[in-house]
Amino acid sequence: MTLAANPDAVLQRSADGHLHAKRTKPATTWYDNQQRRRSSPFFRRLDRSFRFRVLIAAACSFALLSAVNRFENCHTSRLEPDCLTSDYLDIISIGNVETFSLVAAAFVYIFEAGKRKEREHHEMFDLLLAQRQAGASNSLGRIRALEDLSAAGLWQDGFDLQRTNLEGLRIPFSRWRGANFSGTVLRHADLHGVDLQGADFSDADLTGADLSGADLTSARFARARLCQADLRGARLAGADFQDADLSGTLADQPLQASGAAASVDSQQFRST
Numbered sequence: 001m002t003l004a005a006n007p008d009a010v011l012q013r014s015a016d017g018h019l020h021a022k023r024t025k026p027a028t029t030w031y032d033n034q035q036r037r038r039s040s041p042f043f044r045r046l047d048r049s050f051r052f053r054v055l056i057a058a059a060c061s062f063a064l065l066s067a068v069n070r071f072e073n074c075h076t077s078r079l080e081p082d083c084l085t086s087d088y089l090d091i092i093s094i095g096n097v098e099t100f101s102l103v104a105a106a107f108v109y110i111f112e113a114g115k116r117k118e119r120e121h122h123e124m125f126d127l128l129l130a131q132r133q134a135g136a137s138n139s140l141g142r143i144r145a146l147e148d149l150s151a152a153g154l155w156q157d158g159f160d161l162q163r164t165n166l167e168g169l170r171i172p173f174s175r176w177r178g179a180n181f182s183g184t185v186l187r188h189a190d191l192h193g194v195d196l197q198g199a200d201f202s203d204a205d206l207t208g209a210d211l212s213g214a215d216l217t218s219a220r221f222a223r224a225r226l227c228q229a230d231l232r233g234a235r236l237a238g239a240d241f242q243d244a245d246l247s248g249t250l251a252d253q254p255l256q257a258s259g260a261a262a263s264v265d266s267q268q269f270r271s272t
Helices: 030-038 041-048 050-074 088-092 094-111 113-134 140-151
Strands: 009-013 019-023
Touching (some): 030 041, 041 050, 050 094, 094 113
């Protein structure tokens, strides 16, 4: 059997001698990078002042065009002593104004990438709030917004996503503490390594979901469907599985469930 290439996975050998893919948490997120930028006076001014961005863009444009000009001036002159200094101001001549302006505009566009990304995130939050108020249950836009926000490190503790269709959602290694997923469809969702402390999954459909390595401390799974779900390596202290359907669930230890719908006996454990 071959393992598909996965940038978030490395190979490790388990106790039984077989190789398994172990996923690793991303070293940094967009939000982490933005926080580091905010700690620098230079980048804070670059983000807040359009004039400063234009000034820096002009300086970068001048430096780039200077390098190009020196290359054109020296690569055929057999390294004459004055090739680096002769005709140096040609790059700001009338004939090069258009080129200089285009290069400077390109640098400004690059410098404003963070602000454009921030506007995109605001639009995603507005979309999530609007769909929640409208009571929309099915939306690919909602799924994409949740995935993009999670990947960027922008997590909303206590967010209300109840009774929505999030089948196939992929938000590994994110944080949604206390989020309301009650009655939500999360079939085959990728929730690996997610911090879901205190989250509510009552009546949710988590069939085939990957919850391995997740923090499910005090999470509620009352009457939830966890058929074939993967809970190996998850933190389950205080988790409530009352009346949950646990048939075929993968877990490190027996899950405490009660009620007629509970299927603890059919769980599959790592030791087997």
